[in-house]
Amino acid sequence: MTAASTPVRTRFAPSPTGFLHLGGARTALFSWAFARHYGGTFILRVEDTDLERSTPEAVQAILDGMTWLGLTPDEGPFFQMQHMDRYREVVAQMLSAGTAYHCYSSPDEVEAMRERARAAGQKPRYDGTWRPELGKKLPPIPADRKPVVRFKSPQDGATAWVDMVKGPISFDNTELDDLVIARPDGTPTYNFCVVVDDWDMRITHVLRGDDHVNNTPRQITILRALGAPIPEYGHVPMILGPDGEKLSKRHGAVSVMEYDRDGYLPEGMINYLARLGWSHGDDELFTREQLVAWFDPQHLSKSAAQWDPKKLNWVNAHYIKHYDDQMLAKIVAPRVTARGGDPQRTDLVAVVKLLKDRAETLEQLAEAAMLFCGTFTPANDDLRAQHLTEPARQVLGDFAKQAEALAWDRDKIAALIKSLLAAHGLKMPQLAIPLRVAVAGTTQTPAIDAVLEILGKQTVLARIATVV
Missing domain, CATH: 1.10.8 (Helicase, Ruva Protein; domain 3)
Structure with missing residues (x-):
């Protein structure tokens, strides 16, 4: 791992087309922990070029989720829509350098090319009609048709990298057709914006979901064409639901902020998310500081993690129990x-x-x-009939009389209950349950002496008086 000798710069780059979901939160956590472990920089970049689907509400939902989890960026948030001039500048540079070219093929023509390839048993792709080659005659430029800009992808060899999670990965360059990097209106495409941003922001390590694996060779080839450094990449497998299917809304809450509303602590969620695809020996419970100290991408799992609501509840219960x-x-x-x-x-x-x-x-x-x-809701008639019998009301009356002069604390309440049990020859439930029914309206509460102490003497005596 070169991270120890290179100033580490990681990024989390969500698209604001919805809430911050669990998979995105885990990616952000791993990128944050990696940067923190190496004393590096964690950057938040909002990839908002999908104008039809990106909304201010979704941006805010992402920021809220990051804030709740405590994943504070060192730089950002940056917004891609604010960098349009920079993207157009790089497109122009690539056109001038011959690493990109104008393509006048219409969407229907491109789809026809793909259909012909499928029919021939080949991978569907753009056939390079407008790709400039030495001695090649290009078709006449169609009237009134604005071109896209395509990247002139290498046509031989392979694009390979050693993935931080999956190990060596290689794509034959013949599988990579000439990617559109700018649309007819001049707006850049996703993979191109990512490349320019990673270059400009000096990103050294990219941790993201493995649904991006196919994007990586395209981004690497563009970076090479620009003479830019290549980050190290790590692709984390997806999170599956309890049924083994891809985690989705039907498995329950998938928005991070829904878990806030449902009563989960950010400390518990951070701990649980970290263990979904990463491990440190057999440790199940650890602090945020321990996560940072231990985090190593070599311990990221190559296989998909499975969401377990019961395990999350167990982890969250631990943090509630130990909370101030x-x-x-x-x-x-x-x-x-x-x-x-x-x-x-x-x-x-x-x-x-x-x-x-x-x-x-x-x-x-x-x-x-x-x-x-x-x-307070008094016990219903059935509970009163079952538990507030004549003998029970007698001992409750004795409790109330002796409690009048009692200094009201848990130890003295417990001592009074013990003495009454001895005096009446009763077992604990024979007094504790009638007390619960009288003062709480139920048979189930925590330790009765603690409940009585917190309710207060006057409240307890007033409620007992209504049933004896």
């Missing part, structure tokens, strides 16, 4: 408010500290917090 309680309360509060709860009604820090070990997402945590922040 003050910060956790701060980010859960808006989710409580969105449910109609009041985060100010209770000590939310104590609430999340109690509940976080049971939550896989922030949404689950917020829902559980409604026990303390939401409007």
Whole structure:
């Protein structure tokens, strides 16, 4: 790997035709981690030349996703539409140098060429009608037809590179026809813009999805024609859904920001995304700093990764469990408010500290917090009939009487419960469940002494008074 001796410059170059999807986020993460590992530069470049599909909303969605994940670029965002003069300048230089030429074949004529090739059992391609060659007579220029500009691709030999992920890859140059680099209106095409940008931005390493493998030999040949340095390329296999098919909307949320809305922490998402196609031994859980320290493209997998929602939840639960309680309360509060709860009604820090070990997402945590922040709903008649029997109401009454004088903390509440169990000859569920039904309206809560402490003495006694 030459990265250690060369100033590393990586880039993430999304097209703003939709949200930042999971595959794009993982590509951005790998490029970011690679640059950080080598003390290099990570660049964000928005490839917005598809005017029909690119939207400001999609640009913002990409920026929001990058911000949420904490993948801050060192340079950018840059926008290709702001570089049109530069692209036209390079096209003109290539026409002057003879590495590109005007082609007047119409789209219908090009399609006819491809059909003839298919019929002959050959790869469908442009046949070079307008390609200038020594001693070759070109057809008459059609009247009122604006030409495209085609790159004069090498016709013999091979274009090869050692891929950082896949190893040696080679394409026979006879498979690469003369690529259109500028349309009749002068606007440049995707592969050409990428080449000029990578050259101008001094990109040294390109990590991207393996759906770009076929673009790479075209980009390398154009770079060579320009006398530009060739980056090192690494093509990462796609992410598959749990069913083994390509990850898509039918597998659930695929937009990064949907996972924010669904209650995933960016730390958990970064950890999980990194393990989709990259590994460091058997380590499953690691910090962002560890990822940067360990990241090596040689440990990127050659095979497709499989999205596993259960694994993501497990990773996210780990980060929730170890999150700072003050910060956790701060980010859960808006989710409580969105449910109609009041985060100010209770000590939310104590609430999340109690509940976080049971939550896989922030949404689950917020829902559980409604026990303390939401409007109390008394137990239904069936629960009351089943658990608030006469003996149960008697022991609840004793609890309430002795609790009146109690200093209200978890240890003293636990001690009172223990003494009542002994006095009445009961097992824990025989008191804990009636207490839950009386004060929480349900049979399922975290540790009852902790729940009673957070609810507060007056609230607990008032709710017990309605059932004894």
